[in-house]
Amino acid sequence: MPRTTQTDLAVLAALSVTPMTGYALREAILDHLGAFWSESFGQIYPALSRLREAGYVEAFDGERTGSSTYRLTASGRTQLVDLMREAPVRTPPRNGMLLRLFFGDVLGARACRELVAEYRDLATRQLAELAEARRATEADDAGTSQRPYQLMTISAGEHSARAALAWADETLASLDALVAAGR
Amino acid sequence: MPRTTQTDLAVLAALSVTPMTGYALREAILDHLGAFWSESFGQIYPALSRLREAGYVEAFDGERTGSSTYRLTASGRTQLVDLMREAPVRTPPRNGMLLRLFFGDVLGARACRELVAEYRDLATRQLAELAEARRATEADDAGTSQRPYQLMTISAGEHSARAALAWADETLASLDALVAAGR
DNA sequence: ATCACCATGTAACTCGTTACATGATTCC
DNA sequence: GGAATCATGTAACGAGTTACATGGTGAT
Structure with missing residues (x-):
């Protein structure tokens, strides 16, 4: 069983809806998943690099200089489905x-x-x-x-x-x- | 604001009820707080060392050789109350x-x-x-x-x-x- | 003696946050 | 031109798990 990053799953899933920059990704996660999920920049950017190297996402130049928008590749979609099928990780309770x-x-x-x-x-x-x-x-x-x-x-x-x-x-x-x- | 370990709070709180070994501590936390709290050995033992050095708990020899039971000291009780008064740490949601x-x-x-x-x-x-x-x-x-x-x-x-x-x-x-x- | 359980501890690893540094763009 | 916002990235830190290593005790 290879490594499974929770963050990878969230990022790929969000990108499956629409291409986005890392910054927008964080906003989208906060807005739409905020009640049950969270990601910080410190997780998102390294995750995007990793996923790009693995060929699961690809970057194309955004509207601004110095920004790139990421889109899911075909193999990224496959990987997304694989990750989704894995059993959810239970976070130990801490209230x-x-x-x-x-x-x-x-x-x-x-x-x-x-x-x-x-x-x-x-x-x-x-x-x-x-x-x-x-x-x-x-x-x-x-x-x-x-x-x-x-x-x-x-x-x-x-x-x-x-x-x-x-x-x-x-x-x-x-x-x-x-x-x-x-x- | 000094460091605050969640684990210290849980350990001190559990010891405030009755003295225990590290092993028993883990069982007690699992049994009584399991629905909303968890600690592993990897957290408990280092925490006990730390707390003993700080003078918040003291060890006395347990019934078995090689086991020590910990009890809360007076300053430990003060520290416990201080930690309790701190605002609970919100764990970011991940479902x-x-x-x-x-x-x-x-x-x-x-x-x-x-x-x-x-x-x-x-x-x-x-x-x-x-x-x-x-x-x-x-x-x-x-x-x-x-x-x-x-x-x-x-x-x-x-x-x-x-x-x-x-x-x-x-x-x-x-x-x-x-x-x-x-x- | 051997098995189950009590007991302690550490090392490697993953995960995740926060703070910081840096710079572009847009709106006023 | 200054402020707010968009955007990227890294370094330091803290927390927490798992796996491993080790050994005592009690019951059968």
């Missing part, structure tokens, strides 16, 4: 908020309340962003074959954010009860 | 399943269905584990001051897993419709 809450008696109910309240805000913001993304996706006439899949990922975010919200409300109530009961 | 689903037309509806079905299974397993954890926590008479907090983290897992389950069911139906409509 700093829940870690702190688990040991909440060290921190005190008041401080925990703040942690959870912040988490609730985050979920609210995510819901708003997802609503916007849903509207944009449903309005977009191009790429109708991609739309149902994109809506599924948006729905995943919505389910998750609503669950976070419900949990936060329930937990804030419990924490308030703890505070009222003399910490 | 390989959703990445693949977003570009689902590259992969095809059938393969996507399998991805989602696996995800559903995972959520089901998590729910079972959480039910067990809830029972164990509610039955445990020791450390009653920690119990409400532990139940909150269990509830977080339950909300999240139930949301994953609901989404998966909804999405499997959509994918079936796509397959039926001629892929």
Whole structure:
């Protein structure tokens, strides 16, 4: 089994939709995949060099001097499908908020309340962003074959954010009860 | 702002409950925090050395030769509280399943269905584990001051897993419709 | 004795971020 | 001409995993 870079997969997948510069790639990933994926420049540029050497993408001069736009090659598309078929890599969980809450008696109910309240805000913001993304996706006439899949990922975010919200409300109530009961 | 290791926080927090060996530490983290935290030996042992040099933990000989049990010192408890008060580190999201689903037309509806079905299974397993954890926590008479907090983290897992389950069911139906409509 | 488990530790490797350096273009 | 934005790239750093090496203990 050869090496598999998660970044390669994301980059090839994004380029399969439309050719882009490295800079635009990052923006596209942030805009469209931001809820469940992220890449930084420090990953994207080395990845593009690697993929070009492997023949999976090719660069052609962009509109500006000193910028190049990348497009997927035929072998790049094959590689993309291969990478997609590999089992997703599970990132080991690391939720700093829940870690702190688990040991909440060290921190005190008041401080925990703040942690959870912040988490609730985050979920609210995510819901708003997802609503916007849903509207944009449903309005977009191009790429109708991609739309149902994109809506599924948006729905995943919505389910998750609503669950976070419900949990936060329930937990804030419990924490308030703890505070009222003399910490 | 000095360095902050996530691992230090987890280790100090776990040792605040009861003294342990490095090996037991890993088991405890896996058992009790597994749903939202993870540490490997490669992190734990160096962390223990570091923390001992800093005076945050001290080792005393364990029951076996060649094993030492670590306990939190007074300054370690102070440090623990300080670390807890720091804002949780946000891990950038990386969900390989959703990445693949977003570009689902590259992969095809059938393969996507399998991805989602696996995800559903995972959520089901998590729910079972959480039910067990809830029972164990509610039955445990020791450390009653920690119990409400532990139940909150269990509830977080339950909300999240139930949301994953609901989404998966909804999405499997959509994918079936796509397959039926001629892929 | 041998197997399973307890226990410790390190080295190699991958991944990923942040900060920095650099420069072009566009808009005002 | 100055600011914001587009664009590329690298170096330093931190975090984390896996695999390996090593040995003690307890039960059968």
